Amino acid sequence: MRRIDYKLIEDLVPDEATVLDLACGDGELLAELVREKRVRGSGVDISREAVEACVAKGLSVFHGDLDEGLADFGDASHDVVILSLSLQQLRRPRMIVREMVRVVKHGGRVALMDWDFETVAVTHPDRELTRRLLHWRCDHHSGDNWSGRRLLGYALAAGLRDLTVIPVTIVARDEAAALTGSMFRAAEVVRDGGAITPAEHDAWVGELKRQLTEGQFMASITYFIVRGRR
Numbered sequence: 001m002r003r004i005d006y007k008l009i010e011d012l013v014p015d016e017a018t019v020l021d022l023a024c025g026d027g028e029l030l031a032e033l034v035r036e037k038r039v040r041g042s043g044v045d046i047s048r049e050a051v052e053a054c055v056a057k058g059l060s061v062f063h064g065d066l067d068e069g070l071a072d073f074g075d076a077s078h079d080v081v082i083l084s085l086s087l088q089q090l091r092r093p094r095m096i097v098r099e100m101v102r103v104v105k106h107g108g109r110v111a112l113m114d115w116d117f118e119t120v121a122v123t124h125p126d127r128e129l130t131r132r133l134l135h136w137r138c139d140h141h142s143g144d145n146w147s148g149r150r151l152l153g154y155a156l157a158a159g160l161r162d163l164t165v166i167p168v169t170i171v172a173r174d175e176a177a178a179l180t181g182s183m184f185r186a187a188e189v190v191r192d193g194g195a196i197t198p199a200e201h202d203a204w205v206g207e208l209k210r211q212l213t214e215g216q217f218m219a220s221i222t223y224f225i226v227r228g229r230r
Contacts, residue, residue, distance in 0.1 A: 002011055005168070006029060006032045006033070006036070006223055008079075008166060008168070009082065009111050009225075009227070010036075010037075012080055012109045012111060012122050012227060013033060013039060013079075013080050013109075014037070014079060015037050015039075016037070016038050016039060016040065016200065017037065017039050017040070017078075017079035017080055017081045018039070018040045018077070018078045018080075018082070019033055019039045019040070019041045019042070019043075019078060019079065019080045019081075019082065020041075020042055020043070020044070020073065020077075020078045020081045020082070021033075021041065021042070021043040021082045021083075022043070022044050022066060022070075022081065022082065022083040022085070022086065022100070023044070023045055023046070023066065023083060023084065023085070024043030024044065024045050024050070024054065024097075025045060025047075025050055026050055026053055026077045027043060027050075027053070027054035027057055027059045027061060029082070030043050030054070030059055030061070031057060031059060031083075032180065034059070035202035039061065041060065042059075042060040042061065042062070042068065043059060043060070043061040043062070044061070044062050044063075044064040044070075045061060045063065045064070046063070046066070047064050048063055050175055051063045055127060059129065060082070066083075066086065066090055066096050067090050067091050067092055067095075067096070069081045069095065069096070069099050070096075070099040070100070070102070070103055071230055073158075074103070075102055075103070076102075076103070076104065076105045076106060076108075077103055077105070078103055078104055078105065078108065079104070079105055079108045079109070080104070080108060080109050080110075080111070081103055081104045081109075081110050081111075081217055082107070082110075082111045082131055083096070083097075083100060083111075083113070084111075084112070084113035085113060085114060085115070085223075086114075087112065087114050087144075087147050087150075087151070087154070088114050088115070088142070088143040088145060088147035088148075089143040090143075091193075093144070093147070093150070094153060094154055094157060094158070097110075097112065097154040097155065097157070097158045098157075099160055099162065100158070100159045101158045101160060101184070101230050103160070104230045105230065106230055107185075107229060107230065108229070108230050109227065109228070109229055109230075110155070110158075110160055110228055110229075110230065111225060111226070111227045112141045112151045112154065112155065112225070112226045112227075113151075113224065114147035114150075114151060114222055114223065114224065114227045115145075115147070115148050115221055115222070115223045115224075116145070116146060116148030116149050116221075116223075116224060117134075117137065117138045117142075117145035117146075117221065118134075118135075118138045118145065118146065119148070119220075119221055119222035120131060120134055120160075120170075120219065120220070120221045121218075121219065121220045121221075122134070122183055122208070122218070122219040122220075123211060123216065123217060123218050123219070124204065124207055124208070126203070126204065126207070128145045128170075129196065129200055129203075130204070132196065133186065133187060133190045133195070133196055133200075134186065134197075134225055136190045136193065136195040137186040137189060137190050140193060140195075141186075141189050141190075143194070148222070148223060148224040149166075149224065151224055151225075151226040152165055152224075152226050154225050154226075155228050159230070160228030160229065160230060161228060161229055161230075162228060162229045163226060163228040164226070164227050164228070165224060165225070165226050166224070166225040166226075166227070167222050167223070167224055167225075168222065168223045168224075168225060169221070169222045169223075170220060170221055170222075170223065171218065171219070171220045171221055172217075172218070172219045172220070173215075173217060173218055174212065174217070175212050177219075179219050179220070179221055180208075180212070180217070180219060182221075183208060183219055184205060184208070185227075187201050187205050188201070
């Protein structure tokens with residue numbers, strides 16, 4: 001799950017609203033809002049390739065680094081502002097949430113989403129190795145992996161009200177699922193970081209591959225969506 005699911009924010013977005021989608025990626029969510037709600041949508045992403053892809057789809061998306069703020073957007077200029085799966089990578093997450101609140105109109109809505117990597121569960125007979133591997137990955141790789149549990153605090157500090165918290169748990173059972181690939185990548189980075197040995201890596205990954213072959217594999221992760229009103 002790479003974006004906030006449309007059904008989880010549909011009720012936040014009035015028809016023909018002005019919507020700002022931060023870290024919009026390939027513009028999938030923004031395109032759906034334009035199509036279903038006829039919104040006047042715009043987006044920001046740090047990837048020039050993603051921006052070019054969005055523009056090719058006819059979307060109004062701009063290149064920008066969220067750690068630098070939202071100076072190009074005026075106060076109270078949008079009905080809805082969205083940011084998903086990016087706060088964990090930002091140096092100043094509290095600042096960008098404050099900026100989102102500044103940009104949204106009074107009475108407008110803000111939606112935040114991030115995962116919490118320490119909620120990962122994966123089937124494996126070696127508990128000690130699994131815990132060591134997942135905890136090291138959580139604490140040492142790819143930003144703030146507790147970001148999901150911090151969203152409510154960010155929203156409160158920025159002055160949002162009428163807050164709701166929605167947990168969304170994703171379950172993977174086959175090799176095609178993104179989360180399955182994340183488990184194999186986690187094993188690699190933990191091995192490369194020296195927290196497990198090459199032999200432990202091979203044993204852990206080999207067990208997951210066996211489970212996948214026999215249909216016994218299961219992994220899950222929980223994302224949190226925090227929604228509030230200015």
